Amino acid sequence: MSRHVAAHRFAATLTAREQRHVDGCADCATAQTRVQAARLGLDFAARSEPAELSAAAEARAEASIRWTRITPAVPVRRPFVVGLGLAAACAAAFVVWQARAPKRAAYAAATPSPASHRATLNAARPDRLEALVTLVGGDVSLVRGDAPARRLGLDTRLGAADRITTAGSARAAAQWSEGSGFLLYGDAELTLARLEPRTQRLELGRGQISVRVGPHEPGESLHVITPDHVVSVHGTWFTVASAAHTTTVEVLEGTVEVTERDGSASTLLTAPARATFGPGRSVSAPLSGHQAAKLRAESEMNFLPWTAGLDAARSTSGALLVASQPPAELAVDGIVLGSTPLELRRPFGRHYVELTRADFRTQHQWIAVGKEPGELRASLVHAAPVADEPSAPVEIESMIHRRSSQIRACYERRLKRDPSLAGTVSLKLRVGDAGQVTRVDVEQSTLPDPLVAECLRREAAGWSFEQGRNATVVYPFVFRSQ
């Protein structure tokens, strides 16, 4: 086809002769249609708008401003003026040097050399970082130098070369700057190989770690090193798991670069994505909205306000100790932090603590944290059994059939916004003793748009069944566009 008419000619208006040729040549006609489609694509590109900038972009800009050093421009001078100035300066220096010749030795002794001046400047800025432990659950041990292993506590300050080991279901989190730190999961081993203001290097011997990086200085680098791979941070929130020569990386925010230890290959992973790197091969896939949300909830690190540094964060926070029988999921101030028992550090003040476990009554309580640790030891009580047995099966199918147009509308409204929208929403309906729906929960949703599930929940809340009493029904709604 390009043999007959150069393809780029289609971009311009064809002459009558060329058009006659195209009309009689199927290949040329196909090529012309494609070029026209490409031109429409270019028109659309001119009109397309990027997504709204996230709040993280604002925070990153603020960090860039905070760390940018602007050297005022030296005003441009005429060469003649510069030459004259230089000559005058040389003459003056010579005169002064002649006059002070006898005192030079004494002067040299009294004036710090440039090297020592640099040393003084470096001393003003710490060359190493310390990390504050923000959360400890279960059996976590710390090995420092040749000293025997000891239990990691909230008061421990972590530094370079410290090695942390977690037992089966344990976890520990630490923070070294505003929004930056890690959460080490159970059965893992981590060495803080380097902890410096501009370079942080975490060596993961085994297990899984979640790392979050706050606003960072240009040139600052953070690496997580597994036995086979190096994960370098360009972005902000990710997890790394290492096992049997494979490294799994899940990126929740920003971008990370994964490189083979021998430097043979590297891959950029942009959030939200998950990739597994094995010997000579890698498998990657985007994370769904639901998976990313679950991962975020599981990797909360209990960060503290850090604007004034470690000492200030430490002196304005205290310990909160929570234990329960049986173990339950702990949420503090609405953030789920893991299973009890947990010790964590929170800013001084009152905190809302919630303990949840299936089939047990949720326990919630305000706990004050001050110089003295706040403590909650709870015994959870079994939830009351259902009073009555259901009299007959709930006629859910017929209800779905009757309300199908309303249910479809919930999906189709959002489908206009996202034509690729597809997935399943499972609703859990509690039917009361008069057949009315008394409670609706979204059990699970794989749809990236939460408004569909919310619309369904509101729709189902108004249902009333003629058959079926005192029952709980879970119904999955599957949505797929034609």
Place this chain on the structure above:
Amino acid sequence: MSTGKLQAVAGPAAQPDLVARCQRGEKEALGELYRLYRSEVARNLHRMLGPGRGDLEDVLQEVFIEVFRSIARFRGDAKITTWLYRVCVNVALQRLRKRKRRAEVSGDTVTERVTDETPERELDNRRRLDAVYRILDELSPKKRVVFILHEIEGREPKEIAGIVGAPVLTVRTRLHYARKEFYARAASDVRLDGVRA
């Protein structure tokens, strides 16, 4: 709807001393500069790099870090918007070269704002847009930038020469070969089949 060019923004931008304050290192002025131009810079980066790559905010930050670092050297020979655009193009070029060197795994495929088009029309537009940027990915970064500045943003070769820092004749040559290559690739690209015009 935007024309695609960095506009001289009314209001705070008109403050003649904003650049001078930035050059003196006033942090508030840098913040003001960022807030004033972030949307325009993001829009231009979006066109230059293509949709759905997930790295727009990273590149945006790189652009502003470069702007903050080098604003002291801005002499005022050109408009601040032109200078900003030059920085934007340079950072985008670096990013495109990096992409060429590395395998890149993208997250979400499409992340642009929703328009008022019907879902079918919107889907066609996205498919076309995706195909166009996949073809652009095969051009060299220099040809790509010149092509986008001319074909998508509608800039004249003289203006493009000022932005990319090359002679007008070089820009015309690059543009000629970029157009030839782009349309030749489009003519044989099956991804453009079946998309309604």
